[in-house]
Amino acid sequence: MADNLSNINHLEPGEEVIAIIHDYWIILVIPLVVYILGWVVFLSLYYVVDILKPVSFNVSFGALVFALIALLAAHHYFFIFYIVHFLSPLIVTNKRIIKIRSMPFFENTVIFVTIAFINEMDENRKGLLKNILNYGEVSFNNKAVKLQYIPYPEKFINLIDVLKTQKPLSTGDLKHMGATVPKKFDYLIR
Amino acid sequence: MGTIIIFSIVYLLSLFFYILIYNKSLEISGKYLEIIGPENQNLLRLKTVIFLRFLYGLSLVVIIILSFIYLMTF
Numbered sequence: 001m002a003d004n005l006s007n008i009n010h011l012e013p014g015e016e017v018i019a020i021i022h023d024y025w026i027i028l029v030i031p032l033v034v035y036i037l038g039w040v041v042f043l044s045l046y047y048v049v050d051i052l053k054p055v056s057f058n059v060s061f062g063a064l065v066f067a068l069i070a071l072l073a074a075h076h077y078f079f080i081f082y083i084v085h086f087l088s089p090l091i092v093t094n095k096r097i098i099k100i101r102s103m104p105f106f107e108n109t110v111i112f113v114t115i116a117f118i119n120e121m122d123e124n125r126k127g128l129l130k131n132i133l134n135y136g137e138v139s140f141n142n143k144a145v146k147l148q149y150i151p152y153p154e155k156f157i158n159l160i161d162v163l164k165t166q167k168p169l170s171t172g173d174l175k176h177m178g179a180t181v182p183k184k185f186d187y188l189i190r
Numbered sequence: 191m192g193t194i195i196i197f198s199i200v201y202l203l204s205l206f207f208y209i210l211i212y213n214k215s216l217e218i219s220g221k222y223l224e225i226i227g228p229e230n231q232n233l234l235r236l237k238t239v240i241f242l243r244f245l246y247g248l249s250l251v252v253i254i255i256l257s258f259i260y261l262m263t264f
Contacts, residue, residue, distance in 0.1 A: 079246040180233040
C-alpha cells in the first residue's frame, strides 16, 4: 500500500477539487451490529464463566479467553471500518475522480478515473433498501470501473456529466448527498 | 503463569494492531492532504478521524484493564 500511495499524483495544474463525497452511511451499520454483538458475547460469557468456574476450571478459562478475543476482534473490526470509512472519500475534481480505500491486510484499492475518458455511466439501484434510502452503484465505461455506496447516484452522474460536457457547474446539485465542497462551490449543496 | 502469558499475547497483538492502524491512518490522511492540497483540508473529516483514533485507543486500554482486573480475581 505504501508503494501505491507514493505513486499517486497530486492535482495537476488547473485541476481543482469540486466535491468530496463519502460512502453512504448504511455501510457503517454492519460493523456497529458486530461491535454490539461482541459486547453481548463478552458480557454473557463472563457471566457463564462465573457459573462454570466451580464445575470445570479449564472450560471456564477457555470461555474467558474466547470472550476476550471475541470482544477485541469486534472492537478492532468496528474501529478499523469506521476510520477507513472516514478516510476513504471520493474526491471529484474538474478532471478526475479519485478513490483510495486501504484497510491493512484486507483491502487496497486506488481508483483514478479521468472524466474526459468516461464514455458511459450506469446507475444501479437494485433492491428495496437502495431505492428507499437513495444510494447505489455507479459504473463507468461498460462497468470497467465501479463505485459502490454512492448517495443519490443520479445526482453524482449528473455532476460528472456537467464536468465532462463543461456545462456551468451551477447546473449540478449535490444536496442531501453529505458532500463537502470548497466555499466557492457552496451553491452545489444549498 | 500460563494464563498471564496467553492474555499478554492477546493484549500485545491488540496493541500492535492499534499502532499499525494508527500509523496507516496518519499515512492515508497525509496522502489525501497532499492530493487535495492544504487549502482544502477542511473538506476532509479529519476531526472525526482524530476522535475515532482517540476513542479506539482509549476503549482498547479500558478493555485491557478491565479484563486484566477480572483475570486477577479469576
